[in-house]
Amino acid sequence: MRHQVILVSLLTLLIGATIWITSLGKVGIYSTFTYADLVWSAWAHFKMVFIAVIIATAIGVPLGILVTRPGLEKLALPVIAGASVGQTIPSLAVIAIMAPLLGFGLRSAIVALVIYGLLPILRNSYTSIKTIDPAVIEAAKGMGLTRAQIACKIELPLARPVIMAGIRISTVITVGTAELAVLVGGGGLGKITLTGVFAREALIILQGAAPTAAMAIALGFLLERVERWTTPRGLKGA
């Protein structure tokens, strides 16, 4: 409850600040961005994050689960290490390197965001299966559940909350990283922030940064709700 109060006040503050700056119309010699610019950029930003996270999920979840299967376990370490490399390289570098490789545009930005957001999803998917009590699996096997039944009826429901947490973490990170997408022509709220940087106007920087933060908080909160909603009842409140 308290957690929610803090979240709502933060959101109000950030959105309030954005509206206030937008309503100023002018800061120093520069015009602030209009509401239309703001909404359009935010929408582009959200779309980019959404697509990137969907792709990262589509790759990360199956891959993370696949490397827990017997016979493929040897691949777990290299795969996770590979995904970690994506994150150890500074996000700016990951995004910047995409331009020469894939050219300017939304596509480069999304590929970079996928690479950067993959690790939390991959790692959580892997851990979620790995941390299931081995006794549960043994009992299931001993009672005559087939491998497919164990996967669908036991492992996936138990792993779901941890996988969802991975997706949530990745989403929040990606909202922030997507600020840099503008550098390779990806658009989004980064456009506003970067304009502010060039103009050396803190308020314009804030006009892009505040809604980005608000989006990260809102999506984090929303996905936490989804997470709780998809958690099997027997695992709640433990």
Place this chain on the structure above:
Amino acid sequence: MIRLERVTKIYSDGTEAVREVSLEVERGELCVLLGPSGCGKTTTMKIINRLICATSGKIYIDGMENTSINENELRRNIGYAIQDIGLFPHMTVGENIGTVPALKGWPKARRRKRAKELLELLRMNPVDFIDKYPRELSGGQRQRVGVARALGGDPPILLMDEPFGAIDPITRVDLQNEFLKIQQELQKTIIFVTHDIYEAIKMGDKIALMKEGRIVQYAPPADLLYRPRDEFVAGFVGADRGLKGLQLIRTKEVMWRSPPTTKPDEEVMAARERMEREGIDWLAVVDDEGRFTGWVLSSHLEEGRKVKDIMSTSAITATRNAVLSEALSLMLTSGPNVLAIVDRSNRLEGVLTLQAIQNALREAAQKEESQ
């Protein structure tokens, strides 16, 4: 019912977990695999339901080789309970118990009915527990649900790997006793793995004592105690076989049925006369419904009063199915050298005396050694 023929398991790294184990378990028999850790008892058990596949040797279940049946089909007809229980945390107690019935395609209503029956059998109130989740249960309750789940599909065979291992000693004794009672009714064929010699003696119709992957002796518990085949068996059984022999005898076999009793409203004079006539220094006090309430001891007798004024109330009792070792330890805490044996509604069924325990032990040892 279950026959193992020269079963051997050698792992790829060369360790021989099980060597040439041959074993036959009759229908309705409870066979304990006993031995120190690493002796191959769990491996032997898991070879039966093919969780581990044997390197060589054959296993017959009801005359059929276990490899001739689909492994999942095989396992659905063999109940499986393990020490770590492994209840499915996202499923209710009822759903857990209904796992195998669901695999067998029973309709939902029938599964639920079965779960209720089994909870009842394991003395858990179905109304309270059927919709609970595992995390809401105590350790002992989880073990019970684990056993109920193993019985879910009404399999003729049960494999149990230290099923009462992870609970406190008092709950364990309760569960052992209840399980034995259930087994009397159900007559399942059971392979029961334990490292606890007391549990083995108490539970087993036969015990296979294992060491380094081999069976050293396969015999009824009394044989193991009184006629150990070699030094290892003797050492494992231990020097206190007299005490362990107490695990073999149940109170109902040696208790004094319809013992002398008195009622709270009786005069002390009458009680004294009865004690003298029977040559004992105690009388069990029961109420009008025959429920046990306490003891009158000869040292407390005072003339001219009623029994209820001088009796010492006691709630320490045992049931007729308790083994003598449990009864003896209760007796030692109850004060007088007698213990009340009561039924479920606390009605007095008999009295166990120290003398009776001594006699029973002496007889058992003499009988065994004279054979």
